[in-house]
Amino acid sequence: MLHLFMRRIITISILLLLTPPIFSQTSYDDNLTEKIAVFGPGNKFYAWWGHITLIIEDKSTGRGISYDFGIFSDDNKIFNNILPGKLIYTSEKLPVISNINYYKNLDCDVSLYTLDISPFKKDEIRQLAETDMLPLNRNYFYHFFNDNCTTRIRDMIDTAAGGQFKERYENETSMFTLRQQVSRHAWVSPFTNWILRFLLGRENDREISSWDAMFLPSELEKCINNFYYTDEYGVSRKLVSETEIFYRSQNGFSVPDTQKSWLLHSFVVGFISALILFILLLKSEKYRFAVTAFSIIQSLLGFLLGGAGIFLFFFGFFPLCSSFICSSSICSSSISFSFILIPPNIL
Numbered sequence: 107m108l109h110l111f112m113r114r115i116i117t118i119s120i121l122l123l124l125t126p127p128i129f130s131q132t133s134y135d136d137n138l139t140e141k142i143a144v145f146g147p148g149n150k151f152y153a154w155w156g157h158i159t160l161i162i163e164d165k166s167t168g169r170g171i172s173y174d175f176g177i178f179s180d181d182n183k184i185f186n187n188i189l190p191g192k193l194i195y196t197s198e199k200l201p202v203i204s205n206i207n208y209y210k211n212l213d214c215d216v217s218l219y220t221l222d223i224s225p226f227k228k229d230e231i232r233q234l235a236e237t238d239m240l241p242l243n244r245n246y247f248y249h250f251f252n253d254n255c256t257t258r259i260r261d262m263i264d265t266a267a268g269g270q271f272k273e274r275y276e277n278e279t280s281m282f283t284l285r286q287q288v289s290r291h292a293w294v295s296p297f298t299n300w301i302l303r304f305l306l307g308r309e310n311d312r313e314i315s316s317w318d319a320m321f322l323p324s325e326l327e328k329c330i331n332n333f334y335y336t337d338e339y340g341v342s343r344k345l346v347s348e349t350e351i352f353y354r355s356q357n358g359f360s361v362p363d364t365q366k367s368w369l370l371h372s373f374v375v376g377f378i379s380a381l382i383l384f385i386l387l388l389k390s391e392k393y394r395f396a397v398t399a400f401s402i403i404q405s406l407l408g409f410l411l412g413g414a415g416i417f418l419f420f421f422g423f424f425p426l427c428s429s430f431i432c433s434s435s436i437c438s439s440s441i442s443f444s445f446i447l448i449p450p451n452i453l
Contacts, residue, residue: 136225137164137165137166138162138163138164138165138225138228138229138232139162139163139164139165139220140160140161140162140163140220140221140223140228140231140232141160141161141162141163141218141219141220141221142158142159142160142161142218142219142221142259142263142326142327142330143158143159143160143161143172143205143206143216143217143218143219144156144157144158144215144216144217144218144219144323144324144326144327145157145158145159145209145214145215145216145323146214146215146216146217146323146324146355146359147214147291147324147359147360147361148209148212148213148214148355148359149212149213149294149357149359150212151295151298153209153212153214154291154292154294155288155291155322155323156214156291156322156323156324157176157209157214157255157323158176158255158256158259158323158326158327159172159173159174159175159200159205159255159259160172160173160175160231160235160259160262161173161202161218162228162231162232162235163202170201170202171199171200171201171202172199172200172201172202172205172206173197173199173235173238173239174197174198174199174200174205174255175195175197175238175254175255175258175259176195176254176255176256177195177196177197177198178193178195178196179194179195179196179245193247193248194245194246194247194248195245195246195247195248195254195255196244196245196246197238197239197243197244197245197246197258198239198244199239206352206353210352210353213355213356213357213359214353214355214359215351215353215354215355216351216352216353217327217349217350217351217352218349218350218352219327219330219331219346219348219349219350220346220347220348220349220350221263221266221345221346221347222343222344222345222346222347223266223267223337223345224337224338226338227265227266228266230265230266231262231265231266234262234265235262238258250321251284251318251321252321254321255323256320256321256322256323256325256326257320257321259326260317260320260326263326263330263345266345267333267335267345268335268336268338270335270336271329271333271335271345272317274333275315275316275317275320275329276315276316276317276318277315278315278316278317279313279314279315279316280313280314280315280316280318280319280325282314282319283310283311283312283313283314284306284310284311284312284314284318285303285306285310285311287319287321287322287325288302288303288306288310289302289303290361290362291322291361293361293362294359304414316329324361330345330346331346331349333345333346382403383400383403386399386400386403387400
């Protein structure tokens with residue numbers, strides 16, 4: 107009898123070991139809903155490239171938190187941070203509605219994307235977000251292309267997909283270079299666009315992957331909408347289970363799908379400027395005002411180009427400016443710099 111009882115105990119123990127734990131998933135908080143909030147471009151300069159946040163809602167409490175990784179820190183000082191390119195950004199937990207309404211008031215598109223991931227992955231994402239909010243981690247050196255509000259959420263999504271998100275898009279070529287991505291979002295202001303294109307160096311003209319292009323919220327938005335992954339149980343799942351269009355911009359600020367060419371505008375401005383200089387040069391022998399006007403224009407041109415060269419040359423020594431100024435060639439800086447050294451009557 108004792109022998110039969112022991113056999114039954116051993117059999118039951120083996121069955122329990124072989125049976126999958128039916129409560130393994132519910133040991134993690136299954137009340138969480140995680141969403142990506144994408145804010146479209148707005149009319150303000152800092153909103154031209156859009157914004158993005160991570161929203162985590164707890165159904166058991168009815169509360170939600172917006173994890174924002176792109177807030178300009180008040181700790182920035184002009185000479186210590188802004189001029190050397192060591193911009194400090196901070197991460198904050200904000201009320202969901204107030205954060206959304208802020209961008210709604212800027213007349214930005216607001217779209218919410220619910221992620222279809224397991225409770226285990228939801229908890230992992232929540233822990234990553236909470237870790238970034240710790241006092242020692244919340245401040246970071248902002249990099250426009252490599253470390254911003256979007257890239258941090260992009261990396262969390264990759265974690266949720268078990269590395270499959272990066273594997274899919276790092277081998278896919280983007281339609282635009284970094285310079286083109288910046289430029290097409292700044293098309294609304296030709297002068298500002300020209301300044302940004304001037305600051306961007308040749309490294310930003312190289313071919314990039316879709317993974318690299320996801321420094322922009324709009325690129326991340328496009329990629330998560332088309333992404334499928336294989337979960338822990340070998341099941342193929344669409345990353346986004348639900349899309350909610352919370353608000354649509356009334357002014358219709360949109361980003362062109364193709365790179366806008368400024369060749370014609372540049373040619374017209376250059377031709378008119380050259381024509382004015384040529385006329386002043388012809389009249390300089392007869393009219394004194396023409397000589398004065400010609401000299402003033404030459405001086406302004408020299409100081410503008412020379413000042414731009416000094417600007418590039420000086421900031422090229424700051425390593426954290428590599429995404430913009432430091433990547434500009436020293437050659438172009440030296441050429442521009444030389445203009446400030448040439449007397450107006452020599453030009």
